[in-house]
Amino acid sequence: MEYFLHLITLFAIYAILGLSLNLVVGYTGLLSATHAAFYGIGAYATALLLTVSGLNFFFAVFLGIILTSLIALSIGSVLSKFRDDYYALGSIGFCIITFSIFLNWQDLTRGPLGISGIPRPDIFGLSFSSSILFALLALIALGVTFLACRGIVRSSFGRVLKAIREDEGAIQVFGYRTHTYKLLVFVISAAMASVAGSLFATYVTYIDPSTFTILESVFILAIIILGGLANLRGSLIGALILILIPELLRFAGFPAEIAGQTRELVYGLMLLVLMLRRPQGLLGEYKL
Amino acid sequence: MKRNLLSLSDIHVHYGGVHALRGINLSLQAGEVVALMGSNGAGKSTILKTIFGLVPITSGSVCWRGTSTLPVPHDMVRKGISFVPQGRRVFANLSVEENLEIGGFSVTDQGLVRQRIRDVMNLFPILEKKRKEPSGTLSGGQQQLLAIARGLMSNPQVLLLDEPSLGLSPKAVKEVFETIKTMSQTQKTALMIVEHNIPSLLRIAHRGYILDKGTIVAEGDAQRLAKDSTLERIFTGSS
Numbered sequence: 001m002e003y004f005l006h007l008i009t010l011f012a013i014y015a016i017l018g019l020s021l022n023l024v025v026g027y028t029g030l031l032s033a034t035h036a037a038f039y040g041i042g043a044y045a046t047a048l049l050l051t052v053s054g055l056n057f058f059f060a061v062f063l064g065i066i067l068t069s070l071i072a073l074s075i076g077s078v079l080s081k082f083r084d085d086y087y088a089l090g091s092i093g094f095c096i097i098t099f100s101i102f103l104n105w106q107d108l109t110r111g112p113l114g115i116s117g118i119p120r121p122d123i124f125g126l127s128f129s130s131s132i133l134f135a136l137l138a139l140i141a142l143g144v145t146f147l148a149c150r151g152i153v154r155s156s157f158g159r160v161l162k163a164i165r166e167d168e169g170a171i172q173v174f175g176y177r178t179h180t181y182k183l184l185v186f187v188i189s190a191a192m193a194s195v196a197g198s199l200f201a202t203y204v205t206y207i208d209p210s211t212f213t214i215l216e217s218v219f220i221l222a223i224i225i226l227g228g229l230a231n232l233r234g235s236l237i238g239a240l241i242l243i244l245i246p247e248l249l250r251f252a253g254f255p256a257e258i259a260g261q262t263r264e265l266v267y268g269l270m271l272l273v274l275m276l277r278r279p280q281g282l283l284g285e286y287k288l
Numbered sequence: 289m290k291r292n293l294l295s296l297s298d299i300h301v302h303y304g305g306v307h308a309l310r311g312i313n314l315s316l317q318a319g320e321v322v323a324l325m326g327s328n329g330a331g332k333s334t335i336l337k338t339i340f341g342l343v344p345i346t347s348g349s350v351c352w353r354g355t356s357t358l359p360v361p362h363d364m365v366r367k368g369i370s371f372v373p374q375g376r377r378v379f380a381n382l383s384v385e386e387n388l389e390i391g392g393f394s395v396t397d398q399g400l401v402r403q404r405i406r407d408v409m410n411l412f413p414i415l416e417k418k419r420k421e422p423s424g425t426l427s428g429g430q431q432q433l434l435a436i437a438r439g440l441m442s443n444p445q446v447l448l449l450d451e452p453s454l455g456l457s458p459k460a461v462k463e464v465f466e467t468i469k470t471m472s473q474t475q476k477t478a479l480m481i482v483e484h485n486i487p488s489l490l491r492i493a494h495r496g497y498i499l500d501k502g503t504i505v506a507e508g509d510a511q512r513l514a515k516d517s518t519l520e521r522i523f524t525g526s527s
Contacts, residue, residue: 156389159382159386159389159390160390162379162381162382162386163379163382163390166379166380166381166382167377167379169373169377170373170377170379171379171390172361173340173342173361173371173372173373173377174365174370174390174391174393174394174438174442175361175362175363175364175365175366175393175394175442176362176390176393177362285381286381
């Protein structure tokens with residue numbers, strides 16, 4: 001049961017990351033690899049506020065969102081001026097810089113040693129120390145994120161995002177300042193990633209920079225590409241599959257000495273075949 | 289004498305080292321249809337882009353209702369100018385209705401957006417039938433009508449049309465020009481049209497300008513320009 005609840009919690013955290021990244025990549029057509037950075041900033045901000053300042057969980061999450069949004073606003077104002085490959089390259093650069101800061105600003109982040117002893121959320125005297133309560137909290141956060149994303153993509157704002165994805169030059173002709181729209185969705189997406197980071201930090205109670213590398217951004221991108229770009233249910237399915245497959249492969253009976261590598265190999269092959277057979281992902285409306 | 293809605297005075301534009309427009313002077317009055325004609329590279333599309341603020345002006349001035357203005361796209365839309373670019377450029381994965389909603393950027397009242405959609409649907413009945421369909425599934429002619437309808441969503445006083453017949457079948461070209469003619473008569477929108485299909489264009493235009501290598505080489509009444517040897521000389525390259 002504990003294992004099952006662990007998978008539910010991980011699924012919820014990665015689904016939040018997938019949903020929020022889909023707003024930028026799937027709906028707006030901007031290939032961003034920044035998500036691990038915002039996920040990490042949210043995690044570190046919450047971890048530090050809880051361990052050093054002893055703040056209330058919700059307040060720490062809120063301050064994490066504010067900090068992440070401000071950073072997203074500054075980096076996004078630069079990135080929003082770029083398109084296509086240049087946007088992707090700029091986002092990779094930001095992710096690598098953020099990782100370097102997590103690793104090297106030892107006075108704040110404790111560098112590779114990471115931050116331990118992060119308390120589980122305690123809300124109005126109700127402690128989320130049990131796995132079932134934490135899974136419930138993560139699912140509630142996922143539900144709120146899903147509804148917020150659905151509201152965005154169904155609004156006139158969401159329609160403009162899709163039009164930017166289709167033809168940014170054409171939509172400028174109607175007077176839209178696309179830079180502002182791209183910046184806004186980038187900040188919203190980063191704020192959501194920050195919440196996922198807060199949940200992750202308080203769930204595992206320990207964080208270090210190795211969780212927030214560029215590979216984590218690639219993993220989140222894989223979630224939305226597999227599930228389907230510009231489809232919110234696709235993000236949920238992508239997260240479910242990418243969290244479950246490695247776990248299911250544990251029971252495939254590979255010899256112990258090569259089990260880890262074989263699992264990675266099978267996992268990679270499955271993704272490769274899927275991408276060859278269905279490049280728009282399982283439920284995707286748009287192809288990169 | 290009618291007052292100009294829009295006028296260009298001694299406009300010069302450069303693309304890098306290329307001097308694309310060389311001292312252009314032209315005007316557009318309320319409700320009239322003006323044709324811009326000339327061979328490829330003459331600067332016709334550049335004039336439309338200059339008016340709309342899509343290319344920077346080296347020197348000269350653009351006047352809107354007698355006041356000099358620095359063209360910037362979102363500002364020009366608010367002033368009442370709409371631009372339908374070459375190649376239709378509809379948002380293929382968005383429905384016809386969503387494309388029209390996008391065109392209503394400057395209309396802040398959602399009720400008014402609905403009303404404008406009803407108005408343009410009345411003008412373009414084929415779009416009403418395809419209202420919920422992705423615009424990428426429309427034929428080329430229907431996409432062009434959608435592009436024009438989208439340009440009308442902001443209820444502009446001036447509509448700039450860049451090659452509306454590009455890539456269309458003769459039947460679709462006829463349909464598009466008939467719609468433009470109806471639109472100019474019923475909407476009272478001034479039109480400035482760049483087009484290679486000269487006979488179709490001159491049938492609906494009041495006045496025209498003929499361009500060659502970035503300069504205006506002839507201008508005047510559309511019927512007179514239709515008989516002018518300048519057009520033949522430019523298109524055939526004869527001296």
